[in-house]
Amino acid sequence: MAVTTNFDASKSILTIKIAGRFDFGAHQDFRNAIDQIKLTTKQVVIDFYATEYMDSSALGMLLVLRDKVSTSSQSIKLMNIRPEVRKILEIANFDKLFNLG
Amino acid sequence: MTDSLALPHARILVADDSRLQREMLASLLGDIGYQIILAEDGFAALELFKAHQPDLVLLDIMMPKLDGIQVAREIAALLKNDYVPIVFITSMDTEDLLNKCVAAGGDDFINKPYNSVLLSAKINSLLRVKRLYEELRSQKHELLKYQELYEQEQQVAASLYKNILHADFVETSILRYSLSPMALFNGDILLTSKAPGNRFYVLLGDFTGHGLSASIGAEPTAQIFYGMARKGFAGEEIIKEINRKLHKLLPVNMFLATTLVTLRADSSFMEIITCGLPAHYLLHKPTRKIRSIESKNFPLGIMATYEPKVEYFEIDHHDYLYLFTDGVIEAQNIAGQQFDISGVMACLENEVESPYDSILHNLAVHTQGLEQQDDVTFVELHCDLKNAIWQSVGKPLAVQKCPALTWSSKLSFSVETLQQVNPVPVMLNMLMDIQALQSFQEAIFCIVNELFINALDYGLLAMDGKLKLTSEGLIKFHAIKEQRLQEVKTGSIVVDFQHQPTEVGGRLQISLKDSGAGFDFAAELKPNRGIYRVHTLCSKLEYGNGGREVLAVFDWSYQE
Numbered sequence: 272m273a274v275t276t277n278f279d280a281s282k283s284i285l286t287i288k289i290a291g292r293f294d295f296g297a298h299q300d301f302r303n304a305i306d307q308i309k310l311t312t313k314q315v316v317i318d319f320y321a322t323e324y325m326d327s328s329a330l331g332m333l334l335v336l337r338d339k340v341s342t343s344s345q346s347i348k349l350m351n352i353r354p355e356v357r358k359i360l361e362i363a364n365f366d367k368l369f370n371l372g
Numbered sequence: 373m374t375d376s377l378a379l380p381h382a383r384i385l386v387a388d389d390s391r392l393q394r395e396m397l398a399s400l401l402g403d404i405g406y407q408i409i410l411a412e413d414g415f416a417a418l419e420l421f422k423a424h425q426p427d428l429v430l431l432d433i434m435m436p437k438l439d440g441i442q443v444a445r446e447i448a449a450l451l452k453n454d455y456v457p458i459v460f461i462t463s464m465d466t467e468d469l470l471n472k473c474v475a476a477g478g479d480d481f482i483n484k485p486y487n488s489v490l491l492s493a494k495i496n497s498l499l500r501v502k503r504l505y506e507e508l509r510s511q512k513h514e515l516l517k518y519q520e521l522y523e524q525e526q527q528v529a530a531s532l533y534k535n536i537l538h539a540d541f542v543e544t545s546i547l548r549y550s551l552s553p554m555a556l557f558n559g560d561i562l563l564t565s566k567a568p569g570n571r572f573y574v575l576l577g578d579f580t581g582h583g584l585s586a587s588i589g590a591e592p593t594a595q596i597f598y599g600m601a602r603k604g605f606a607g608e609e610i611i612k613e614i615n616r617k618l619h620k621l622l623p624v625n626m627f628l629a630t631t632l633v634t635l636r637a638d639s640s641f642m643e644i645i646t647c648g649l650p651a652h653y654l655l656h657k658p659t660r661k662i663r664s665i666e667s668k669n670f671p672l673g674i675m676a677t678y679e680p681k682v683e684y685f686e687i688d689h690h691d692y693l694y695l696f697t698d699g700v701i702e703a704q705n706i707a708g709q710q711f712d713i714s715g716v717m718a719c720l721e722n723e724v725e726s727p728y729d730s731i732l733h734n735l736a737v738h739t740q741g742l743e744q745q746d747d748v749t750f751v752e753l754h755c756d757l758k759n760a761i762w763q764s765v766g767k768p769l770a771v772q773k774c775p776a777l778t779w780s781s782k783l784s785f786s787v788e789t790l791q792q793v794n795p796v797p798v799m800l801n802m803l804m805d806i807q808a809l810q811s812f813q814e815a816i817f818c819i820v821n822e823l824f825i826n827a828l829d830y831g832l833l834a835m836d837g838k839l840k841l842t843s844e845g846l847i848k849f850h851a852i853k854e855q856r857l858q859e860v861k862t863g864s865i866v867v868d869f870q871h872q873p874t875e876v877g878g879r880l881q882i883s884l885k886d887s888g889a890g891f892d893f894a895a896e897l898k899p900n901r902g903i904y905r906v907h908t909l910c911s912k913l914e915y916g917n918g919g920r921e922v923l924a925v926f927d928w929s930y931q932e
Contacts, residue, residue, distance in 0.1 A: 295581065295582070326698075327559075327578070327580045327581070327627075327629065327698070328580055328581050328625070330580065330627075330671075331580045331581065331624075331625030331626055331627065332625060334624050334625050334627070334674060335624050335625045338624045362629075362648060362649070362650060362651075362666075362667050363629065363648040363667070363670070363671055364648065364667065364668075364669060364670045364671075367670070368670070368674075
């Protein structure tokens with residue numbers, strides 16, 4: 272598990288990449304990553320390209336992110352989701368809560 | 373790198389029979405900042421060691437009375453769990469002697485004549501080792517204390533769990549389940565209740581996360597479930613209330629994935645509300661047909677407002693419903709492979725006698741030798757409520773003997789009220805409060821509920837009952853009902869209760885009037901309809917005014 276962030280200053284987009292298992296072990300790193308969201312951040316992109324698995328505490332972390340990005344001028348996008356991970360998001364109906372790219 | 377290594381206040385015991393040596397060492401070490409204790413022979417060294425508990429000992433090997441090696445052995449015997457470095461002062465270093473020193477507990481040697489830099493470096497390094505050792509030991513001690521505390525708390529919580537979650541849990545022949553005693557710490561809960569109207573509720577839930585924090589939502593969930601089920605609230609209302617409470621209570625990152633199943637003795641439909649658990653499977657045993665039931669709603673505690681989708685599945689007594697939390701799917705074998713949906717499906721498709729036992733058996737084989745078997749929460753519900761055998765886990769209700777009284781009560785519900793609440797459980801509880809009729813609660817609920825629903829559905833909202841014959845129709849029926857209820861502007865249902873004593877007990881008269889256009893009550897009075905059961909329960913059932921009014925008379929007698 273590794274969480275890396277990249278901020279595109281020209282577009283004000285913060286990209287958070289999660290590699291490996293997205294579970295409770297990623298909790299602190301994910302928190303640190305979303306602490307980088309500023310009022311001026313336009314979009315937060317979660318890149319699931321290298322995410323192999325996620326559990327319900329990861330769903331909880333996405334809810335914390337959603338709670339943090341609640342102003343109308345900011346958006347969240349989840350992208351590059353592999354089928355196993357998409358399934359977990361869909362079971363919890365998170366496809367209605369997030370833009371799954 | 374100078375003073376930090378001097379480890380201020382460290383006490384050093386120096387034992388040497390040569391006064392010159394003692395004084396040289398004392399001045400050398402004293403200059404660095406240590407406290408020095410001096411002993412002139414082995415006996416004195418031991419006595420001073422006991423009295424002052426030094427942090428490090430410098431021992432000359434050759435001393436009168438007790439030599440250095442003997443002193444070291446005695447000190448080692450005194451220390452038990454503590455660690456005090458011992459350094460031997462030596463002028464000859466034959467291997468044999470050095471071996472004896474090490475065997476006696478010596479950590480290092482210094483040679484005469486001393487090199488002061490070398491000496492202080494050695495001492496500092498040994499004192500640092502001692503400090504590390506002590507830190508580790510105190511951390512280990514603290515960890516052990518925490519672990520003990522944690523285990524105690526888990527035990528307390530586990531017993532709370534039993535008391536709260538199992539308070540009104542009903543065991544029945546139609547429900548088989550596998551639930552570890554520590555399931556709560558995986559966030560899993562299983563609740564069942566027999567509700568008025570001959571209904572059986574099963575709620576399986578899985579809170580986010582693990583450990584004690586995952587269990588905080590269990591208590592309010594159980595309270596709401598048992599409380600509302602007992603009063604006769606519908607599954608949808610219970611789910612909404614649990615969501616409302618958890619949304620208020622839980623931190624943002626926590627939620628409850630859950631499913632609530634309702635079986636009715638008088639219905640060939642199973643009602644199910646799915647909120648974020650993995651798919652459930654409905655197996656028709658003779659045909660091996662499997663229907664999969666995917667989650668349709670958000671888990672509870674996330675959304676402020678919640679309108680769950682309710683699904684209906686046509687069932688008969690050959691149908692078995694399998695519910696489980698993700699522990700079953702994610703159970704890993706030694707190679708790290710998950711049991712997966714395919715493991716479940718293989719058992720459902722191939723095992724003729726008991727898929728339940730087969731799944732548990734295969735899971736045990738799969739996870740052989742691994743502890744996580746504890747995570748498995750697995751339920752089989754046989755859709756055969758009519759032949760269910762009940763076994764109450766909680767205390768049986770005390771039989772109350774209350775004399776029949778004379779009273780009456782009139783309740784009027786406007787459309788605005790009906791849009792907000794379901795008054796049937798409220799009315800039922802009011803009746804139970806005035807006249808203790810717990811033994812007849814089932815019958816009275818059935819009468820009041822049926823008459824009220826007919827007045828609302830067919831009277832006030834002019835619904836078409838034929839829709840209720842198929843599962844698709846049932847969903848449509850409820851959708852149209854919800855829509856009409858919100859659209860209708862005026863109207864009311866008036867319920868009148870009158871009670872009086874009789875020779876053998878009491879008589880409860882229930883009359884309802886609705887402001888609708890009336891309905892064909894004769895068409896509804898068929899053996900497969902709810903109203904037919906009311907007919908059999910009452911000594912009198914009369915519809916009038918084109919279906920707008922109804923009077924039901926229920927006679928009860930004292931029981932021995």
